[in-house]
Amino acid sequence: MSSGPATHGKGYGISDTKNYQDFTIKEFKLKTPEPSDVTLSIECCGVCGSDVHTITGGWGPLSDDWICPGHEIVGKVTHVGDAVTEFKVGQRVGVGAQVFACLKCDRCKNDNENYCPEQVDTYNSPYPDGVMAQGGYSTVIRANERFVFAIPDAIKSEDAAPMLCAGLTVFSPLVRNGTGPGKTVGIVGVGGLGHFAVQFAKALGAKVIVFSHSANKKDDSFKLGANEFVLTSDKEFEKPYFDKLDFILSAADAAKIPLKELLSMLKIGGKLVSVGLPDEPWSDMSPSLMNPNASCISSTHIGSKKEVNAMLKLAAEKGVKPILHDIIPMSKAAEAIESVKTNKVRYRYVLKQDLE
Amino acid sequence: MSSGPATHGKGYGISDTKNYQDFTIKEFKLKTPEPSDVTLSIECCGVCGSDVHTITGGWGPLSDDWICPGHEIVGKVTHVGDAVTEFKVGQRVGVGAQVFACLKCDRCKNDNENYCPEQVDTYNSPYPDGVMAQGGYSTVIRANERFVFAIPDAIKSEDAAPMLCAGLTVFSPLVRNGTGPGKTVGIVGVGGLGHFAVQFAKALGAKVIVFSHSANKKDDSFKLGANEFVLTSDKEFEKPYFDKLDFILSAADAAKIPLKELLSMLKIGGKLVSVGLPDEPWSDMSPSLMNPNASCISSTHIGSKKEVNAMLKLAAEKGVKPILHDIIPMSKAAEAIESVKTNKVRYRYVLKQDLE
Missing domain, CATH: 3.40.50.720 (NAD(P)-binding Rossmann-like Domain)
Incomplete structure (x- = not known):
């Protein structure tokens, strides 16, 4: 019998849009595990313009007292629910800007789960169970397998991460x-x-x-x-x-x-x-x-899992990859955020795990 | 040998967007006749919101000292150029919001003459020969036959007119x-x-x-x-x-x-x-x-001739027609304009010819 999945994660987050550079380390609760959920330990996470819009309050107030951003996530599977069919423990996978949808509506059934009205964003968004989704500037994330993507061997983790949103x-x-x-x-x-x-x-x-x-x-x-x-x-x-x-x-x-x-x-x-x-x-x-x-x-909103898979396949075949400005430890998130905010980044930062 | 086409028309127009209700009667020069042009004597003309936007300056300054509006025109053919194939003198026809296009570009060749970059509007717009196009609150109009439409017998002139733009x-x-x-x-x-x-x-x-x-x-x-x-x-x-x-x-x-x-x-x-x-x-x-x-x-701009013909056919078959607020003499154009401007019109005015 496998051990249970992690119940908590730890990450870098902010509490005040006015002080969006003041990242603090906190422990947070993960969503209730369900049979179709995959849990992964995070290896690296891209820094997206969305992170800046969100933590500076440009897109509106924060949804909680403390927000851990990041939705370009690559890591290793540490646990799979009983109903998970696509993934195995130890596999390298990614998570993008969405972690939940109803998977029952017409949109979800027609490869438009990215437009599901019940969607939950990867962070700054509450799950139906009330738990706040927290992002990838952290140690661990859990999501329904529909929102977990296999990373082709030909693509390095730090190159794959920014593809999952950008x-x-x-x-x-x-x-x-x-x-x-x-x-x-x-x-x-x-x-x-x-x-x-x-x-x-x-x-x-x-x-x-x-x-x-x-x-x-x-x-x-x-x-x-x-x-x-x-x-x-x-x-x-x-x-x-x-x-x-x-x-x-x-x-x-x-x-x-x-x-x-x-x-x-x-x-x-x-x-x-x-x-x-x-x-x-x-x-x-x-x-x-x-x-x-x-x-x-x-205007459009990210893409479907079908499109993620097609994108990663094309990227592997044609050598599409980001130009990385730098790969820095997660503890330096504020540095990357400021570079994105002031439009100095050329073209993506990736944060490497440095917690635990 | 047929007589030559009219060289001038007479109409109700305005000179100042600030005094857009002050219609004056003036004679104006018609475009140089060309082999594919049709000339018609105007029976009636609808009053369109565009007329209001134009003569009040809402869409910008006037293109000439005096502008005769109106682009929902029905009348009788009085002259056809030697190259005209579709129409005969005496036939009841209409003209809408466009009187010219190059008829050579890809757009014109693909039933998108209403998006031709060289298009000339029915009024407040100069022809390539420098003559200012004047609209249908007048006695006569001339246009290339591409912009002249046969009116089905089943549709009355006052019902057809507002269809040609609205x-x-x-x-x-x-x-x-x-x-x-x-x-x-x-x-x-x-x-x-x-x-x-x-x-x-x-x-x-x-x-x-x-x-x-x-x-x-x-x-x-x-x-x-x-x-x-x-x-x-x-x-x-x-x-x-x-x-x-x-x-x-x-x-x-x-x-x-x-x-x-x-x-x-x-x-x-x-x-x-x-x-x-x-x-x-x-x-x-x-x-x-x-x-x-x-x-x-x-947003879209009127329609093509192919679409006018399909519309008139459908309207004749299904009995589509405007609800006319009133049919009044052209000399009362200002009354209709004010009713449109103050959103009192239900739903279209048609002006009947009263000049000559």
Whole structure:
């Protein structure tokens, strides 16, 4: 008979959005174990822009007195419930930005569990049993096996971790909007998400045009696989691309992006998906921006397990991986957070386990 | 040998957006006749919200010293160019909100002439030859035959006129977004455009749910064919419709519509098209409104000739027609304009010819 799963974890968290750099170590309770749950000890965790939005209060107040962020998690399975079929103790796995869904609704049954209305985020979100989900700047996490992903041997843990939110967040809308051979895709913003978007759009076979307001992203864009690089601070940058783009993915985390110009480059009915979710609303949004070409604006939320698996397979085959700014101990989380907040990160921090 | 086409028209127009009710009668020059042009003498013209936005300056300054509005035009052909194949002198025809496109680009060649970058609006827009296009509160109009439409005998002129902008503007996005049997479509706002949208969505076979902030639109909505009527001022009006709508067409001409609530009712990836084009931007627009269900926001511009013909055929078959507030002489244009501006119109004015 196997030993019971862990009941508690320990992690780095914050208590006050005004002092978002003051991480303290605390022990926290894990969700009640259920037959389909997998428990893993955490090896490393990526630092995501979402972590910054959440702990600075940009997306609203904290849901609890103390929040442990982190949702780009790789570790080793330490326990599986009796109903778990996919995973074994000792296996290397990952967890992304979602740890629960009802798994019964139409959305869950149709590979849209990432849009389940009962979803629980990996942190700052309460489970139905009342236990607060805590994230990956910690020792251990438990989740239903639907939200646990096998990591291919070809991908190192520190490269896999950032894919589980940043990678998936761009991979899902790229795939759902037909990115592939014969298509021209615009990627706006080359940061943590965007630098994956360029690689995945390329790996999927599309022609990739990067739009950035930073000339210093040019070399990296080409290294990542861009076919063209366009500086959005150039006057009339959009003109040569009128009616040329099938799809635009904006990873720009900004309240003001050149929406009118970007939309004008889309073919009739083409879509711009913003996976950037700025703290402030878009001030200049108007239906009249879209009616010259019936273009659409959308936003998406991470992706499904089916998409995670497809993404990891493609990444393993094509060598897609993050450019890591640094790999540092979890105790230095505040350093990474500040680098993301001030937009200095190129392009992802990964925190290595240093607790226990 | 036929006589030459008219060289000038006479109409009711305005010179100053601040005094948008001060219509004066002036003679104006018609575009240079070309072999594919059709000239018609105007019998009647609908009064559209666009006329109000334009002559009040809501959509920007006037393009000329004097503007004759009106783009829901029915009349009789008085002259056809040598290359015209579709029409004969004496035939009853209509002209909508567009009078020119290049007819050579990919958009024009693929039934998207309404998105041609060289398009000329029916009024307040210059032709390539420099002549200012003037609208239908006038005696005569000339347009390329692509922008002239045969009116089925079953439809009266005063019923056909408002379809050529208001009807088409809603028919095109309904059709392009798959409105038909088995689909549930939300129509937001029951005015000049919305009252056509309800009828066309029904005629196309969809289940139609009307969302309005005016309880006094309830009876009309059911008369027009709505299956359900929902008051958007009711708290949590959207809750019973979560994940139920395939498509939403918003005809609300307002800077603030309950976007978050409306979008929440869409199925995964569902679209809201706003054909309302308010003067002011939407102040509360944010990607986070769409990421709970990957919904999209779009806007469209009138429709193609192919769609006009399909719309008129369907209208003739199913008896779709406007509810006319009144039919008044063109000299009373200001009265109709004020009624539209103050949202008193139920649901369309048509102006009858009284010049010459």
